Amino acid sequence: MSRAIDSTAARLRQVPPALDVERLRAEFPILKQKVHGKPLVYLDNAATTQKPQSVIDVLGRYYGEINSNIHRGIHTLSQRATHDYEEARAKVQRFISAHSSKEIVFVRGTTEAINLVAQSYARPRLRSGDDIIISEMEHHSNIVPWQLLCEQTGAILKVIPINDAGELIIEEYKNLLGDRTKIVNIAHVSNALGTINPIKAIIEIAHAHNVPVLVDGAQGVPHLRVDVQDLDCDFYAFSGHKLFGPTGVGVLFGKAALLDAMPPYQGGGDMIKAVTFKKTIYNDLPYKFEAGTPHIAGVIALGTAIDYVSGIGLDAIATHEHDLLDYAINAATEIPGLRLIGTARQKTSIFSFVMDGIHPHDLGTVLDNEGVAIRTGHHCAMPVMEHFGVPATARASFALYNTRREIDYLIAGIKKACQVLM
Amino acid sequence: MLDITDLYQDIIVDHNRSPRNFGKLENATRVAEGYNPLCGDRLTIYLNLNSGNIKDVRFEGSGCAISVASASLMTEHLQGKTIEEAETIFENFHTLLTKDHVQANMAVLGKLAALSGVKEYPVRVKCATLCWHTLRSALEGKETAVSTE
Numbered sequence: 001m002s003r004a005i006d007s008t009a010a011r012l013r014q015v016p017p018a019l020d021v022e023r024l025r026a027e028f029p030i031l032k033q034k035v036h037g038k039p040l041v042y043l044d045n046a047a048t049t050q051k052p053q054s055v056i057d058v059l060g061r062y063y064g065e066i067n068s069n070i071h072r073g074i075h076t077l078s079q080r081a082t083h084d085y086e087e088a089r090a091k092v093q094r095f096i097s098a099h100s101s102k103e104i105v106f107v108r109g110t111t112e113a114i115n116l117v118a119q120s121y122a123r124p125r126l127r128s129g130d131d132i133i134i135s136e137m138e139h140h141s142n143i144v145p146w147q148l149l150c151e152q153t154g155a156i157l158k159v160i161p162i163n164d165a166g167e168l169i170i171e172e173y174k175n176l177l178g179d180r181t182k183i184v185n186i187a188h189v190s191n192a193l194g195t196i197n198p199i200k201a202i203i204e205i206a207h208a209h210n211v212p213v214l215v216d217g218a219q220g221v222p223h224l225r226v227d228v229q230d231l232d233c234d235f236y237a238f239s240g241h242k243l244f245g246p247t248g249v250g251v252l253f254g255k256a257a258l259l260d261a262m263p264p265y266q267g268g269g270d271m272i273k274a275v276t277f278k279k280t281i282y283n284d285l286p287y288k289f290e291a292g293t294p295h296i297a298g299v300i301a302l303g304t305a306i307d308y309v310s311g312i313g314l315d316a317i318a319t320h321e322h323d324l325l326d327y328a329i330n331a332a333t334e335i336p337g338l339r340l341i342g343t344a345r346q347k348t349s350i351f352s353f354v355m356d357g358i359h360p361h362d363l364g365t366v367l368d369n370e371g372v373a374i375r376t377g378h379h380c381a382m383p384v385m386e387h388f389g390v391p392a393t394a395r396a397s398f399a400l401y402n403t404r405r406e407i408d409y410l411i412a413g414i415k416k417a418c419q420v421l422m
Numbered sequence: 423m424l425d426i427t428d429l430y431q432d433i434i435v436d437h438n439r440s441p442r443n444f445g446k447l448e449n450a451t452r453v454a455e456g457y458n459p460l461c462g463d464r465l466t467i468y469l470n471l472n473s474g475n476i477k478d479v480r481f482e483g484s485g486c487a488i489s490v491a492s493a494s495l496m497t498e499h500l501q502g503k504t505i506e507e508a509e510t511i512f513e514n515f516h517t518l519l520t521k522d523h524v525q526a527n528m529a530v531l532g533k534l535a536a537l538s539g540v541k542e543y544p545v546r547v548k549c550a551t552l553c554w555h556t557l558r559s560a561l562e563g564k565e566t567a568v569s570t571e
């Protein structure tokens with residue numbers, strides 16, 4: 001008896017405190033609305049997350065009180081804007097445990113970060129016949145920039161296959177890595193399947209061959225604690241809008257030594273120290289990669305979003321999301337003809353599925369009519385669809401503000417779709 | 423509030439579950455392919471034309487209920503029609519699905535009127551018209567696949 005109590009106590013100590021979801025929901029004004037007369041059930045968080053009031057307020061406050069260009073004005077507003085912008089950089093640095101804030105480059109989003117690395121890091125190093133490794137589960141934004149690069153350089157794209165659970169086949173990865181591999185690019189978490197990839201091991205294997213690794217962290221940072229020094233990744237990319245921040249802003253982390261050796265991605269203001277028509281001297285890191293006026297308000301609000309997430313704690317968020325995923329998977333067993341796509345042992349709160357006899361698009365329309373927002377389609381991961389032999393899937397993706405009751409609505413909506421369409 | 427069964431009327435559910443004129447037409451004189459990259463819907467239209475008349479029309483492919491039912495209803499409706507009649511029907515069908523202030527001529531639409539609910543779902547209009555765009559490209563004898571995007 002007393003031992004049982006002890007172990008419960010021990011377990012309680014390890015488990016992060018449960019989220020007060022109702023209180024959190026109240027901070028997201030968009031969640032209060034109705035869609036088609038029904039309460040909005042927003043389950044498309046892998047596409048983009050909703051924004052808490054604190055993030056919305058910071059955007060308004062920036063334009064209402066601070067708006068000014070950064071790094072170039074002597075006046076008070078410019079100093080404030082510069083201060084807040086650089087403070088956001090420091091927040092990002094701490095959030096992903098980077099060694100230095102010089103390693104944090106603000107970009108438009110994951111897509112731009114990957115293109116930057118492809119063009120500035122990889123392109124000058126690639127010779128015809130070299131190879132680039134990606135995986136079968138990548139988002140198009142971690143496929144197409146590398147295909148473009150292959151066209152430009154004659155390099156070869158190699159693809160790590162996945163198994164039918166949606167996990168990378170690491171043995172195949174080891175076989176693909178060779179003398180001519182110049183870079184490995186892998187998603188931390190798959191947006192179509194939810195698979196959490198063993199990126200630390202993947203990086204270690206690549207480094208044994210002296211090959212650097214870019215991690216597409218678009219779906220990583222919202223769900224997992226990321227420590228780029230512990231991972232020892234060379235580049236890590238993510239988007240603000242999937243992390244409760246604004247659209248149009250994202251981050252490229254790069255190891256300082258690599259960034260230093262790379263030519264600028266774009267030319268313009270802010271990325272230079274001195275310009276003459278004979279020679280231009282580039283600015284120091286990270287400014288060398290931030291040509292032109294950036295999304296200042298967005299960067300500052302991303303810092304606020306990071307404060308928000310850190311305040312709740314990623315462990316508590318992950319525990320809550322896993323509870324929702326387990327609950328949904330369990331409820332789904334009641335629905336005949338439902339097949340989960342993506343059953344990796346390690347996964348985030350992505351519930352991707354197909355239904356016998358019902359096209360995901362029809363399901364999406366029926367659910368939308370019930371106020372339930374999910375994503376249907378190929379999720380910018382057409383090779384994943386091909387692997388599973390489906391044109392599209394329906395995907396519900398959960399975030400910290402979702403509840404079991406909302407999953408009940410999802411399940412009821414799926415049952416309704418069966419009634420209407422079968 | 424929208425009633426979902428206005429969109430998915432019984433006739434649409436039925437044509438989705440058992441599409442008419444489904445499968446390859448062996449003696450087709452024209453073939454065209456259509457693709458909706460957004461949904462992954464793909465279909466092939468087979469036509470047998472004889473001096474300006476649609477002697478037979480069939481289709482093959484996969485897609486959402488709206489696109490399959492629309493293709494099925496279209497092939498049923500066009501049997502024996504002239505090319506001009508088919509064009510008129512398409513124009514009226516398009517009006518039915520997209521226009522607020524213009525009345526479609528319901529008399530030429532027949533059972534196709536069952537798709538009128540699509541109008542309330544603008545993102546689904548492409549699903550309903552994919553087969554028609556593909557038909558038009560078959561009528562024009564174009565070689566390349568049509569795409570809704």
Ligand SMILES: Cc1ncc(COP(=O)(O)O)c(C=O)c1O
Pocket residue numbers: 046047108109110111112139141142187189190191216218219239380
């Ligand atoms: C895994 C993954 N990589 C990259 C991206 C692209 O992100 P963004 O569109 O914000 O550049 C996404 C977002 O859809 C994603 O889920």
